[in-house]
Structures are given as C-alpha cells and as structure tokens.
Amino acid sequence: MQKSTAPSSLWRPWTPITQQAHSLRIVEAKGNRVRDAEGNWYLDGISGVLNASCGHGHPRLIEAATRQLEQLVHYDPMVSSHDPAETLASRLAETLPGELNETVLLNSGSEATEAALRIALQFWRNKGEDRDRVITFEAAYHGTTYLAQQLSGLPFTVSEWAPPFPIDHVSLPASPRDMRTQEAADALIGLFAAALEAGPPAAAVMVEPLLGLGGCVVFPEGFLARLRQLCDQHGTLLILDEVFCGFGRTGRMFGFDHDGITPDIVTMSKGISGGYLPLAAVTVTSSIKETFVREPIAQGLRYGHTTGGHAVAAAVGNTVLDVMADEKLVENSAAQGAALLEGLGELASSPLVTDVRGLGLVVAIEADSAESGDAIAAAMARAGVLARHERGVIRIAPPLTLTGADTEEILQAIGTAVDVTAAARG
Ligand SMILES: Cc1ncc(COP(=O)(O)O)c(C=O)c1O
Known part of the structure; x- marks a missing residue:
C-alpha cells in the first residue's frame, strides 16, 4: 500500500496527531471497491x-439524490414537513415491529443517541415519575x-467530564470470546438484573445488539429477549x-x-x-410520543437540527429500502456472512488468532496481540482488502452487496495475511 506524505491541514478525529500525515487517501469508489490516490484498488472490507x-456509486441512489436535489433540497423542519421525510417515517413504521411508529429524523448516530436519551428522560417527567438513571454496557459505544x-x-472513549445524570455500566462477565456460552448469558443477565435492582428505578437500558467498537462481541441467542423481560419487570x-x-x-x-423483540x-x-448522505433516525412507540402532549413547556421535543431529515438524505433513505428489498441484501448479508465465518474457521489452528466471531456481515478476527492485529490488517491491505483494526480485533464489515467471489477474495487475503505475519515472526 502506497502512502501519501503530502502535508495536510485536515485534522482527522480519533487519529493520533503523529499519524495524520501518513494516511491512505481514497479518491474513488465503485461497487464493493475503492481506489487510493496511487491507483491501487481494494475490496472495501469496511463499507466506507x-x-x-x-x-458505492449505486446508480439508483445517485439518481434518487439527483432527482431530489432538483426538486427540493430541504425545508425548515419547524415550519413544514416534506414528502421524502414523511415517506421515510411511514416506511420505518411499516418496517419496525409493534408500536414503533413515531420517528425523529437527524444527521448522525450520536445525535440519535442524544435524542433517544432526551426522549426517554422527558418521558418519565411527562409521566410525573422521577427516573433519570441509565444503564449501559461498559464496553458500549453510542457516539x-x-x-x-x-x-x-x-478507556479510549471515556469522557473526562461528569455525566449530567447517573449512568451505571455493566461489565462483561467473561472475555469476548467466551461470551457465546449459556453460562455467560446467564451471568450477563444476572449483572443487568443487579444493576436494575441496585439503585433507584432506572429510566432506560440502552444496548447495541452486538458490541461493535467494544470488541465486536456477539451475545448468545436469547440475551436480548431476556433483557426485554427484565426491563418490563422494572x-x-x-x-x-x-x-x-x-x-x-x-x-x-x-x-x-434475531431475538424477535420490540x-x-x-x-x-x-x-x-x-452512507450516501448524513441521516439518522430515532423511532419510539406511540405510547411514548403520546406523553409529550403533557410535556410541561408545550414545545414537543426540544431537540432537533437544521439539516435533520434533510430532504435529499431522506429521499436516498427511501431508495435504500427499495434497493435492499429488490437486491435481497438482508438475505445476502446472512448468506455471505455465514460463508465468511465458515471459511475463517480454518484460522483456528493459527497461534496468532485467538477467536473468530461474527453475525451476518460483521466478522471479527481476534489476534493474540495488538501488534499481530496491526500486522495482519496491514498485510490484508497489501493483499487488496481493507479491514479495520482496533486493539487486537480486526473487523470486517463489507457492503451487503458482497458477491461469492468477493467473499473468496477476502478469505484468501486473510489467509495470506495471517501466513505472512506468522512467517515474519519466524
Ligand atoms: C453503535 C453505534 N452507535 C452510535 C454511533 C455514532 O454514530 P455517528 O458516528 O454517526 O455519530 C456509532 C458509530 O460508529 C455506532 O457504531
């Protein structure tokens, strides 16, 4: 992989200052591949x-954005709604289960977390109950x-400033690779039960379906269903x-x-x-939204952004749902993910690899050390596949449009990368 060494005024977040200048520069992307400034094409193992x-460059998504740009770029969400946002909100209501019918549109995942917390805490105030405690995973990442x-x-995302309301963190009862057993599931549920019982009634429990940045930890089947039951009890x-x-x-x-919960x-x-345009959504049940009729300042949800639910982004969001259905991307994610995980089973014999785990097209290879992880990810890039490495865990999350041939290519690149790294160790 060639590296650009040109000076840059761009300050990239979450990147050590000393590494800013020596970075890959991606200049073009098509389908499942991206090209760097030196002309090298890679299979995009991290979906942008x-x-x-x-x-990348999906003609239907580009067409949807272009059409919307020409018709209406955006309009003040406090003054008016527009068709793309209205349509997206109703399509999300159709797609999500149960009473999840009410959607706020925003720009980023962090804003969605911010809005979700404000809605949850305001919900309890609207009901006249004094609840503001929130329970999350210690290894969570919500923005x-x-x-x-x-x-x-x-440790690498923790804030130095005090939270404005009590937050209790639940630690994993076992190492990420040991979290798929029934005993681990029981222990984990026990920890959430203890956290719920340990203080004043909690306003909310917030979790990811699998811990992404926290080490790509896949939970045992049924964990979310049991957590749902616990939350209902409290x-x-x-x-x-x-x-x-x-x-x-x-x-x-x-x-x-996967757990059939709402x-x-x-x-x-x-x-x-x-990923074509910034867009995020928070969808809540109708009974949560209804309490905002009693919200004391009578202003509805006091959170929103100028570009929240941007018309062009929402138009693209609607076409994403069409593309996913027409190209059967959910099914493809399950099929290619299973093939990838099965193929990676061969790595079990390598002393450099301590675990391979995943669900659909999220696959993680845990290396025996951060150094091995770095070396394997770098060798994968030299073999033409981009992956993400953080603290010994290599994450692969390619586009859901991945083909069988792409899956083979990823497997070959990983196999080569692990062999090359092992050989360099001697
Ligand atoms: C699970 C999860 N929640 C929230 C976020 C934050 O989203 P954003 O980076 O769009 O603010 C991320 C980003 O990676 C995420 O993975």
Whole structure:
C-alpha cells in the first residue's frame, strides 16, 4: 500500500496527531471497491465508514439524490414537513415491529443517541415519575456527542467530564470470546438484573445488539429477549442502538430481530442512507410520543437540527429500502456472512488468532496481540482488502452487496495475511 506524505491541514478525529500525515487517501469508489490516490484498488472490507451497505456509486441512489436535489433540497423542519421525510417515517413504521411508529429524523448516530436519551428522560417527567438513571454496557459505544460519550465506559472513549445524570455500566462477565456460552448469558443477565435492582428505578437500558467498537462481541441467542423481560419487570425503557447493526448488517433487518423483540426506542444511522448522505433516525412507540402532549413547556421535543431529515438524505433513505428489498441484501448479508465465518474457521489452528466471531456481515478476527492485529490488517491491505483494526480485533464489515467471489477474495487475503505475519515472526 502506497502512502501519501503530502502535508495536510485536515485534522482527522480519533487519529493520533503523529499519524495524520501518513494516511491512505481514497479518491474513488465503485461497487464493493475503492481506489487510493496511487491507483491501487481494494475490496472495501469496511463499507466506507461501516455504512456503505448498498455498495458505492449505486446508480439508483445517485439518481434518487439527483432527482431530489432538483426538486427540493430541504425545508425548515419547524415550519413544514416534506414528502421524502414523511415517506421515510411511514416506511420505518411499516418496517419496525409493534408500536414503533413515531420517528425523529437527524444527521448522525450520536445525535440519535442524544435524542433517544432526551426522549426517554422527558418521558418519565411527562409521566410525573422521577427516573433519570441509565444503564449501559461498559464496553458500549453510542457516539461522541457529550451525552452519547458519557454512555461508554471504554478507556479510549471515556469522557473526562461528569455525566449530567447517573449512568451505571455493566461489565462483561467473561472475555469476548467466551461470551457465546449459556453460562455467560446467564451471568450477563444476572449483572443487568443487579444493576436494575441496585439503585433507584432506572429510566432506560440502552444496548447495541452486538458490541461493535467494544470488541465486536456477539451475545448468545436469547440475551436480548431476556433483557426485554427484565426491563418490563422494572418498567424500564429498552433502547436498542441499531446505528451499526440496523438495515441488514447482521443478516436480519435489525439486530434485535434475531431475538424477535420490540424495543421501546430504536436509534438508526449508517446503513439507513447507505452512507450516501448524513441521516439518522430515532423511532419510539406511540405510547411514548403520546406523553409529550403533557410535556410541561408545550414545545414537543426540544431537540432537533437544521439539516435533520434533510430532504435529499431522506429521499436516498427511501431508495435504500427499495434497493435492499429488490437486491435481497438482508438475505445476502446472512448468506455471505455465514460463508465468511465458515471459511475463517480454518484460522483456528493459527497461534496468532485467538477467536473468530461474527453475525451476518460483521466478522471479527481476534489476534493474540495488538501488534499481530496491526500486522495482519496491514498485510490484508497489501493483499487488496481493507479491514479495520482496533486493539487486537480486526473487523470486517463489507457492503451487503458482497458477491461469492468477493467473499473468496477476502478469505484468501486473510489467509495470506495471517501466513505472512506468522512467517515474519519466524
Ligand atoms: C453503535 C453505534 N452507535 C452510535 C454511533 C455514532 O454514530 P455517528 O458516528 O454517526 O455519530 C456509532 C458509530 O460508529 C455506532 O457504531
């Protein structure tokens, strides 16, 4: 992989200052592939920013954006609604289960977390109940705005500033690779039960269907169903963060569909617009929205953004739903994900690999150390496949348009990368 060394005034977030200058520069993307400034093409194993679920340069998405740009770019969401946003909200209501009918449109996953928390806390005030405690995973990642970052207890995202309301973190009872057993599921549910019982009644429990940034931790089947039951027992709202898993990533439309549950609040972003434009959504049940009639300041939801539910982004979001249905992307995610995971089973014999786990087209290879993870990811890029490496965990989340030949190519690149890394160790 050639690296650009040209000086840059761009300050890229979450990247050490010393590494800013020596970065890959992507200049073009088509289908499941991206090209760097040196002319090298790669298979995009990370879907842009884990969001290009329909692949890059999809003609139908470009056409939808162009048509909407020509007709109406956007209009003040406080003064008027517009067709793309109205249509997207009703289509989400049709797609989501149960009474999840009421949608707020925003720009980013972090904003969706922010809105979900404000809605949850205001819901209890509207009902006249004094609940503001929120329970999350310690290894959660729900975004990077002030409130969202408070929810994470991960050492690399943890905030230095105090949270404005009590947040209790639940730690994993076992290592990520040991989290798929029934005993781990029982222990985890026990920890959530203890957290719910340990303080004043909790306003909400907020979780991801699998822990993305927190090490790509896949939970045992039935975990979310048991968590749903626990929340019901305590009258606590269950918020599902589907920013990463939503829209087919895990081989079902939403991550919580694996357990057949209905959360009270769902946050979405990334795949909702296939990454073509900034778009996010928070959908809540009708009974949550109804309490806002009694909201004391009579202003409805006091949270929103100028470009929230941008007409062009919403138009693309509607076409993403069409593309996903027409191209059977959820089914493809399940099929290619299963093939990828099965093929990676061969890595079990490598001393450099301590675990391979995944669900749909989210696959993680856990290396024996951060150094091995770095070396394997770099060798994969040299073999033509981009992946993401964080603290020993290599994440692969390619577009849901992945073909069987692409899956083979990823498997070959990983096999070569692990062999090359092992050989270099001697
Ligand atoms: C599960 C989850 N929630 C929230 C976010 C934050 O989304 P954004 O980066 O769009 O603010 C992310 C981003 O990676 C995420 O993975």
